[in-house]
Structure formats: structure tokens, C-alpha cells
Amino acid sequence: MVEVLSEVADLIAGSIPPMIPLVLAGVGEIIAERSGVVNIGIEGTMLLSALTSGVTAYYTGNLALAITVGLVTGALLGALHALLGVLLRGDQIVIGVGVNLFAYGMSVVTLVYMWGTYGNSPQLPTLPKIYVCCYPISTLLPVSVAISLLSWYVLFRTKWGLMIRACGEDPKAAEAMGVNVMRVRSIATVVGGMLAGLAGSHLSLDWVGQFTKEITAGRGFIALANVVFSKWNPINALLGGFIFGFFESLAIYLSVVSLNPSMAYLFKIVPYVATLAVVTVFMRKAKIPPALGKPYIKE
Amino acid sequence: MLREYLQFVLEVIGSVLAGFSVAALIMSLMGFDPLKGLYLITLGGLSDPDYLLSRSSLIMMTGLAFSVPALASAFNIGGEGQMYVGGLVALAVSLYSPNPLLPLASGALAGGLVGLVIGALRAYREVNEVITAIMMNWTFYYLSIYLITTYLYNPLAPYRSVSVPEGSRLSTIDLSGVKLHVSFLVSIALALVAYFLVYHTKLGYEIRVSGLSRRSAVYAGINPRRTFTLSMALGGVFGGFSGALNVIGFTYYMDQLLTSMYGMGFDGIGVALMGRNNPIGIILSSIFFSMLLLGGQRMQVSMNVPKELTDALSGVIIISLAMPYAYRMLISYLRVRKVGRGAE
Numbered sequence A: 001m002v003e004v005l006s007e008v009a010d011l012i013a014g015s016i017p018p019m020i021p022l023v024l025a026g027v028g029e030i031i032a033e034r035s036g037v038v039n040i041g042i043e044g045t046m047l048l049s050a051l052t053s054g055v056t057a058y059y060t061g062n063l064a065l066a067i068t069v070g071l072v073t074g075a076l077l078g079a080l081h082a083l084l085g086v087l088l089r090g091d092q093i094v095i096g097v098g099v100n101l102f103a104y105g106m107s108v109v110t111l112v113y114m115w116g117t118y119g120n121s122p123q124l125p126t127l128p129k130i131y132v133c134c135y136p137i138s139t140l141l142p143v144s145v146a147i148s149l150l151s152w153y154v155l156f157r158t159k160w161g162l163m164i165r166a167c168g169e170d171p172k173a174a175e176a177m178g179v180n181v182m183r184v185r186s187i188a189t190v191v192g193g194m195l196a197g198l199a200g201s202h203l204s205l206d207w208v209g210q211f212t213k214e215i216t217a218g219r220g221f222i223a224l225a226n227v228v229f230s231k232w233n234p235i236n237a238l239l240g241g242f243i244f245g246f247f248e249s250l251a252i253y254l255s256v257v258s259l260n261p262s263m264a265y266l267f268k269i270v271p272y273v274a275t276l277a278v279v280t281v282f283m284r285k286a287k288i289p290p291a292l293g294k295p296y297i298k299e
Numbered sequence B: 001m002l003r004e005y006l007q008f009v010l011e012v013i014g015s016v017l018a019g020f021s022v023a024a025l026i027m028s029l030m031g032f033d034p035l036k037g038l039y040l041i042t043l044g045g046l047s048d049p050d051y052l053l054s055r056s057s058l059i060m061m062t063g064l065a066f067s068v069p070a071l072a073s074a075f076n077i078g079g080e081g082q083m084y085v086g087g088l089v090a091l092a093v094s095l096y097s098p099n100p101l102l103p104l105a106s107g108a109l110a111g112g113l114v115g116l117v118i119g120a121l122r123a124y125r126e127v128n129e130v131i132t133a134i135m136m137n138w139t140f141y142y143l144s145i146y147l148i149t150t151y152l153y154n155p156l157a158p159y160r161s162v163s164v165p166e167g168s169r170l171s172t173i174d175l176s177g178v179k180l181h182v183s184f185l186v187s188i189a190l191a192l193v194a195y196f197l198v199y200h201t202k203l204g205y206e207i208r209v210s211g212l213s214r215r216s217a218v219y220a221g222i223n224p225r226r227t228f229t230l231s232m233a234l235g236g237v238f239g240g241f242s243g244a245l246n247v248i249g250f251t252y253y254m255d256q257l258l259t260s261m262y263g264m265g266f267d268g269i270g271v272a273l274m275g276r277n278n279p280i281g282i283i284l285s286s287i288f289f290s291m292l293l294l295g296g297q298r299m300q301v302s303m304n305v306p307k308e309l310t311d312a313l314s315g316v317i318i319i320s321l322a323m324p325y326a327y328r329m330l331i332s333y334l335r336v337r338k339v340g341r342g343a344e
Helices: A002-034 A042-059 A065-088 A093-117 A138-156 A159-169 A171-176 A181-207 A219-229 A235-259 A261-267 A270-285 B002-029 B034-047 B049-071 B079-096 B101-125 B129-150 B182-201 B200-211 B213-219 B224-251 B264-274 B279-303 B311-320 B324-343
Strands: A130-132 A135-138 B157-161 B174-175 B178-181
Touching: A002 A042, A002 A159, A002 A181, A002 A219, A002 A235, A042 A065, A042 A093, A042 A181, A042 A219, A042 B178, A065 A093, A065 A138, A093 A138, A093 B002, A093 B264, A135 A138, A135 A181, A138 A159, A138 A181, A138 A235, A138 B034, A159 A171, A159 A181, A171 A181, A171 B311, A181 A219, A181 B034, A219 A235, A219 A261, A219 A270, A219 B129, A235 A261, A235 A270, A235 B034, A261 B264, A270 B101, A270 B129, B002 B034, B002 B311, B002 B324, B034 B279, B034 B311, B049 B079, B049 B101, B049 B178, B049 B200, B049 B264, B049 B279, B079 B101, B079 B129, B079 B224, B079 B264, B079 B279, B101 B224, B157 B279, B174 B182, B174 B200, B178 B182, B182 B200, B182 B224, B182 B279, B200 B224, B213 B224, B224 B264, B224 B279, B264 B311
Parallel strands: none
Antiparallel strands: A130 A135, B174 B178
């Protein structure tokens, strides 16, 4: 009985590292989507931020600087998406696909250039852990919780949040009320990019402890699924992140228990199939921001 | 009409220039000779034109996998997963049926089934097709690796699957000196079929109408949900066919990490966008992208720059092709300046 309990505790503690990027990137995307901008390039943003913060940590050993570089990388990619997708009215989905492809190519080229390998970087310095009942817990867990609570407060209890939501609900009405739709959407997209960047830094500097090729492995898209699951509410994103993270923890647990390397490949599909199943069940009840992904054309 | 063509040419030139500038910038930052690199990327693949054309057939098919649904405004980013499934099913079927036709057809159908599921989930349950497709891509990636390493592995070379029997393979034919791969001819034929389907059949018309305006489609008695699902299934057929063609026509086996296919589904998105979702345009743009891909490999061999640089390059091309409005603004800006100068 004690053994079972301790395994359950392991599974739950193991859900926390995969949960963090899904919460951070998910909350960032919620902010952007509430303003009417869809950014599927968060996958590539996470990948590039994981890379830039990893490289910074490798050369300077300064983790605060590394996290800042990751945030700046995310902000720059968010700004690019805002420039192309909001101001120049490009197709937001296609831009996202392009950003993801660019990020993939760029990350492999840099991996080879920096460390001469197509696989993974050497060990990187990692963020300190907090110990709760002798389980090491990521420092970014309380940070993620604080960010989602704060985002909820801003989105639903402040004038700023009202402006953001108005841009996603009915941009024309927002403009008529004196809201600068382009500006609000751009800021929301940059903030979303920054949070995806933090999620990326978590991957290389907190969870894995190295940069590996395609370290994101579709997590940006699971974060998008989390947006849908949480009905564009940052507090629900905590629960969603935990659920999706749990399946990833389960996949890792199963492959460790089975001791069979080819079965491990089979278990790797668990988080993807589970995500698909959860989204299929919950999507029906979701209410999408009406102006999502549609360019705003000022008359 | 002329203006439309002008804008299109400007878009293609602009996006290629943007891609090449970024690639050159990356190379010079990393201390490689950017001119030599760009030379190899563009012209390196041309040293073997027969092979270049043959390989273009694979991304021509993934291009169609994206563009047929795109005409119904369905976003098929799942060409990658459909391709894995198509390759795997074709390989498995070829072991039992020693002819190329049945494996190719079953691979295409399997891909179509994946597309159908993605489309139906969106059309009838409002599940975003982008999320579904990416989840399916990863699922089928690991599922294929599992099946290859567990059931289809080659006892003599465990890193890869068993081989396609001789009788099921497609190879080159000699057309008065030009050694073309059969798969190139098959793909051209399929692209023409796609053209006919999209522009000269009832289904194609319904696909295009519901892509342009869902409301008009409903008024015209078209069921947009059904059309959306069918367009996605058709896209899946092309995606699956690409994978089947890869296995039956080129590699004759699947390696453990799917390296011979990996990424071609996403290359197809660039092909489709540059070809303006028109099957004839896709034939041409697939040859262009095939040139970049082979050139990238040439560059990797002779300069040690990873061939993934071409992925970054295509990424920039895709981003630049996403913005027709920006080019329209540029044209009208140039025109205003011209008019302004004339008035002085």
C-alpha cells in the first residue's frame, strides 16, 4: 500500500515539470487569443528560447541573464508575429507555420555550430529547486501559478483586461470606444511570446538540463490544446496544464517500468493521444473569441 | 489580371530573396562563406537533374495534401503524419502483394483515412484541425518507430525495416536518354487529376465555394461540413501517397527514425503556398523546393553547414508568402510615388 502511494506521489511530482511549459505558454496564448490573435508559432518560440537561454547559460553560467535572454527571444518573436500578423495582416496560421519551421532549422544549425552535434548539448547549469516533503519542485511552479492568477486578474478585473477582451470580441466596437486595437493586439502578442519564451527556458534550464534537438516535441501545440481546454481562462490553464502534464509523466513512468526500449516508443504517444481525446471531449463547450485570427482592417 | 500576375511574381521573388538573405546572414554570422553556400543551395541540386525531378514528386504530393484542403479553407498541417502512415501501410502491404499498385493505393487510402478523421473532428465537433493534425503527426511518428522496431525490423540491419520485395518497386525508365523516375510521371499525372478534380468537377466546385464563402455555400445547397471533411480526406490521400511513393519508389525500406521522410510534409506547405494552391503551380514549385532540398544536402557535404539551414530558409519563404497584403501595399506605395513624381 505504501509502495503504491509512493508511486502515485512520484507520478504527481513527475507531472509538475511537463505542466509548467503548458501553463506558461498556454496563459501567454490565452492573452494573445483573447485580444484576437492566434499564434501557433509558440512551438518555435519555445524552441528558440530554450536554445538562446541554453547557450547563454552555457557561456556565462548566469541563470538570471539566461532567463532574460529567453524572455527577450520570446518577446522578439512575438513582436515579429504582431508586425506581420496584426499590422501587415498576414495569415496568422501560415506565419506560425513558417516561424516553427524557421525555428527548427535554426535550432539544429546552432546546435551543430555551437556543440558540433545533431543530438543534444552538454549539461547546462539548472535553476535551483525548492524541496517540498523531500520532493525537489521547480522554482518556476510558484512563478507559473502567480502568472496565471495575475493574468486572470488583469484579464477579468481591470480596464486593461476589458480592452484586450473587447479587441477579441468585437474590434470595431472596441475602436469606437477609443481603444487602439492594433496596439492592444500587438502588446498582447508580445506578452504571449514572452511567456512562451519563459516556457522554453524552463525546458532547457530547469527540466531537462540540456538543449536537445526538438526539445519542444509538440508541447507548443499541447499548450494550444490547453487554451481550448481552459476555455481561454488562465486559472483553468493550471488544471489543464496539470492534466496534460500528468499524461506525459505517465508516459515516462510506463517506459521506465516496462524496461523495453521499443515499448518506450509506444508509450510516447500517450500524451498526444490523451490531448486529442481531452480536446475532443471539451471542445464542444468552448466559446472561441469571435474575432480570433481575423485581421482587423481600420477604415 | 495583369496586376494579379505582377503581384504574384513580386511575392515569389520577394519571398525567395527574403529567404536567401536570412540564410546568407546566418552563414556569415557562423563564419561560412555565404556566397558559396547560396550557390550550392540553388545550383548544387542541378548537377543531377533526373534525380532532382524524381525527388520533387514527393513534395509535389505533400504540397497537394496541403492545397486541396486549403481551397476549402481547411488547414492541413498533418501531411507529415499522413505521409508516415502511407509509407508504413505501403511497406506492410508490399510484403504480401508483389506489385507496386496495391501498396501505393493502400498507402494513399490510409493517409486519406487520417485526413478524414482530422476533417470530421473539425467539421462535426469543432476540434481545431491544427491541434488534431499535430497530435496525429507525433502519434504516428512514434507509432511508426514502434512498429518498425518491433514487427518490421530487418534482422540483418536492425536500424531499418525489412525491404520492399523486388516485384513491388518502382524505378527509373529511360525516355530517349532522360532517365526519369516512374514516380515523377505518376505524380505529374496525379497533379493533373487534382487539377481536373478541383476545377472541373462538382466536388471541386463545392470545395472552392465553401472555401471562399461558407454562407454562399450554404445558400447554394452545399453542405460545408461534408465538403470540409472530404477536402481533408483528399489531402490525406495525397499525403499518404507521398509516403507510399517514398517507400515503394526510393528507399525500399523505412529507417528507424524515419529520416528519409522527416519534414517533407512541412516542405509541402511551402510548395503549396508558392504554387498558389494551384496543382499546376505546385508542379513547378515542387521542382524549385526539390532544388533547395538537394542543394542543402550538397552544401552539407561540401561545407559542413547542416542541411537544416534549408528548413530555416523555407520557413522565411513561408512567412513571406503569408502576406499578400504587404505586397499590395508596396505596389500601391510605389504607384503613389510614381504618380506624385509625375505631378511635380
